[in-house]
Amino acid sequence: xxxxxxxxxxxxxxxxxxxxxxxxxxxxxxxxxxxxxxxxxxxxxxxxxxxxxxxxxxxxxxxxxxxxxxxxxxxxxxxxxxxxxxxxxxxxxxxxxxxxxxxxxxxxxxxxxxxxxxxxxxxxxxxxxxxxxxxxxxxxxxxxxxxxxxxxxxxxxxxxxxxxxxxxxxxxxxxxxxxxxxxxxxxxxxxxxxxxxx
Numbered sequence: 001x002x003x004x005x006x007x008x009x010x011x012x013x014x015x016x017x018x019x020x021x022x023x024x025x026x027x028x029x030x031x032x033x034x035x036x037x038x039x040x041x042x043x044x045x046x047x048x049x050x051x052x053x054x055x056x057x058x059x060x061x062x063x064x065x066x067x068x069x070x071x072x073x074x075x076x077x078x079x080x081x082x083x084x085x086x087x088x089x090x091x092x093x094x095x096x097x098x099x100x101x102x103x104x105x106x107x108x109x110x111x112x113x114x115x116x117x118x119x120x121x122x123x124x125x126x127x128x129x130x131x132x133x134x135x136x137x138x139x140x141x142x143x144x145x146x147x148x149x150x151x152x153x154x155x156x157x158x159x160x161x162x163x164x165x166x167x168x169x170x171x172x173x174x175x176x177x178x179x180x181x182x183x184x185x186x187x188x189x190x191x192x193x194x195x196x197x198x
Contacts, residue, residue, distance in 0.1 A: 001176070003101065010038045012098050026053050034097040041102040042092040043119070054078070061121045063089060072121035085121065093119040100166060103129055104174035108147045110134060118153075125156030137167050137178055139191040144177050145170045 001014040011033065018028040029051040035044045046061040056077035063070055070093070074083040094102045099118055106114055112131040117124050132148045146167040153159045167178040179190040 001097075005038075006035065008037075009035045009044060010098070010101070011035050012101065014097055028052050032097045034095050036094070036098045036101070040092055041094060041098070041105060043095040043098055046095045046097065046120075051077075059121065061095070061119075063093060063119070065089075065091065070119050070121060070124075074121075087119070087121070087123055089119055089124055090117055093117045093124055096120050099127070100176055100179075103149060103151070103166065104168055104176065108149065108168055108170075108174055110147065115154075123156045125153045125159070128152055128154050132165075134170055135167065139178055139193075141177070141192040141194050144192075146177050147174075 001012065004011050004013075012035075014032040016028055016030040018026065031049045033047040036042060037044060042065070043063055045063070046059075048057075048059045048061075050057050050059075057074060058077060059072060059074040061070060061072050068088055068090075069086045070089045072083070072085045072087075075081070094116055096118060099116070102116060103114075106112070106129070108131050110131050110133055114129045116127055116129070118127050119125070128151070130150045132150050135146050135148050137144050137146045144167075147170050149166045149168065151164040151166060153162070163182050165180045166176060168174040168176055175192070175195070177192045179188075181188040
């Protein structure tokens, strides 16, 4: 995952690529790109290229705030089938990728509780973020003093379908160090591999 300035926007790029034995069993080659307003953290656009097992699709999502709509264009890369959808959105939403940067902008003190809106092209979901505790975490990039945040959907289609724990460095940067997502079929774990400074 990387973050870079792009004019008056922030641009997030995240990739997920399987390797080793996992790649032989269930190939994953995903790329997410999201742009958001760095002053308001409102999402502007999201582009997704998904290749998971036998599934492959490309989707483009843009947030049309003057019209109050999320506009989704999606294409199945195997069959050529396309899907277009519009759903209502409030005055400001985040997306599942740049939402972590919104969380990092908050005062992450133990006991703090925040609510915000996320949209992934369907119905908008209300999400709660509870700062649970400070914790020492060791990942491939090193050992970090962190704050652990529990994120859950409390409305919409994602309600009750998964919990995400995120560990951010306990400093002014709030760098994401580790994420763990408990889903119906298993648990995903993301750990910071390295820190690159320009």
